[in-house]
Amino acid sequence: xxxxxxxxxxxxxxxxxxxxxxxxxxxxxxxxxxxxxxxxxxxxxxxxxxxxxxxxxxxxxxxxxxxxxxxxxxxxxxxxxxxxxxxxxxxxxxxxxxxxxxxxxxxxxxxxxxxxxxxxxxxxxxxxxxxxxxxxxxxxxxxxxxxxxxxxxxxxxxxxxxxxxxxxxxxxxxxxxxxxxxxxxxxxxxxxxxxxxxxxxxxxxxxxxxxxxxxxxxxxxxxxxxxxxxxxxxxxxxxxxxxxxxxxxxxxxxxxxxxxxxxxxxxxxxxxxxxxxxxxxxxxxxxxxxxxxxxxxxxxxxxxxxxxxxxxxxxxxxxxxxxxxxxxxxxxxxxxxxxxxxxxxxxxxxxxxxxxxxxxxxxxxxxxxxxxxxxxxx
Numbered sequence: 041x042x043x044x045x046x047x048x049x050x051x052x053x054x055x056x057x058x059x060x061x062x063x064x065x066x067x068x069x070x071x072x073x074x075x076x077x078x079x080x081x082x083x084x085x086x087x088x089x090x091x092x093x094x095x096x097x098x099x100x101x102x103x104x105x106x107x108x109x110x111x112x113x114x115x116x117x118x119x120x121x122x123x124x125x126x127x128x129x130x131x132x133x134x135x136x137x138x139x140x141x142x143x144x145x146x147x148x149x150x151x152x153x154x155x156x157x158x159x160x161x162x163x164x165x166x167x168x169x170x171x172x173x174x175x176x177x178x179x180x181x182x183x184x185x186x187x188x189x190x191x192x193x194x195x196x197x198x199x200x201x202x203x204x205x206x207x208x209x210x211x212x213x214x215x216x217x218x219x220x221x222x223x224x225x226x227x228x229x230x231x232x233x234x235x236x237x238x239x240x241x242x243x244x245x246x247x248x249x250x251x252x253x254x255x256x257x258x259x260x261x262x263x264x265x266x267x268x269x270x271x272x273x274x275x276x277x278x279x280x281x282x283x284x285x286x287x288x289x290x291x292x293x294x295x296x297x298x299x300x301x302x303x304x305x306x307x308x309x310x311x312x313x314x315x316x317x318x319x320x321x322x323x324x325x326x327x328x329x330x331x332x333x334x335x336x337x338x339x340x341x342x343x344x345x346x347x348x349x350x351x352x353x354x355x356x357x358x359x360x361x362x363x364x365x366x367x368x369x370x371x372x373x374x375x376x377x378x379x380x381x382x383x384x385x386x387x388x389x390x391x392x393x394x395x396x397x398x399x400x401x402x403x404x405x406x407x408x409x410x411x412x413x414x415x416x417x418x
Contacts (some may be wrong), residue, residue, distance in 0.1 A: 068341020
């Protein structure tokens with residue numbers, strides 16, 4: 041299943057959507073792929089409906105996050121519209137005891153791993169360092185530093201080797217992060233030590249305002265074999281192909297064959313974050329073209345063709361999405377901001393003299409703005 045890209049470099053090769061593994065076309069037609077089919081042979085209509093539901097709920101969480109930021113309830117939000125298939129498909133390919141290392145945009149991975157409504161918003165509101173305990177859902181806190189989580193994932197995977205278990209770590213990052221030293225160093229270590237880690241690169245075409253063609257003339261999946269890592273390039277808007285690719289990669293790692301790399305070719309429909317204006321650097325026609333490859337619409341079309349999608353099912357999913365959105369909104373609007381000095385809580389597991397010194401300094405600083413009663417209480 042390893043892929044070695046020997047294509048002639050062109051201006052648009054890195055964005056090519058035909059040189060990908062695919063099981064469901066943009067029109068919702070199920071097609072055969074001998075390399076992928078065996079990995080999703082168990083996915084029946086019920087499982088496909090579950091994947092559809094996951095993607096719809098994820099999109100609703102995402103739209104709620106954007107709305108809450110616009111209303112001043114959140115400081116920032118990184119939209120993931122258009123990338124639902126990549127996130128849900130790969131995350132559902134992990135086992136519960138595997139450990140995921142997501143970037144800031146992987147809301148869908150956090151959702152699939154079992155996050156609660158408040159977990160999506162409280163960190164973006166600035167109320168918590170991390171809104172969930174990573175060990176409750178076997179998912180690291182979403183990483184803001186570009187590519188750093190790839191090193192964390194490899195380190196964790198090397199720990200798995202020494203523990204002698206068959207868990208797998210998964211590192212998620214974007215096309216922009218693939219040019220970072222951290223990601224490349226992580227692949228060197230993973231290949232050298234045969235670490236059980238899967239690298240998932242979401243090629244969403246834009247690293248903030250830089251198109252992928254600036255940093256990649258060849259498909260990004262073609263880089264991994266240079267490190268000795270087998271790779272696969274899949275249609276990132278095809279949830280079934282993403283699930284199959286992840287199952288292949290996880291199986292490879294779990295059997296002791298070392299790391300694997302997935303490039304999911306997808307698109308970021310919205311801005312990089314809510315502080316970004318994508319109309320300044322990309323054409324409306326490009327966005328509309330990718331909207332025609334919508335990952336949710338293609339699964340709906342496939343289910344309808346199979347006679348497995350009706351008004352009752354659609355209403356049920358819509359009701360679930362409404363209920364989840366209401367919980368997310370209530371968590372943001374009902375958040376109680378703690379005293380600023382609590383930012384120093386839980387920095388270390390045990391008491392630390394350096395933190396105590398900082399607490400004394402910061403407390404004195406805050407007292408300069410407090411009333412007498414507040415200063416005494418603090």
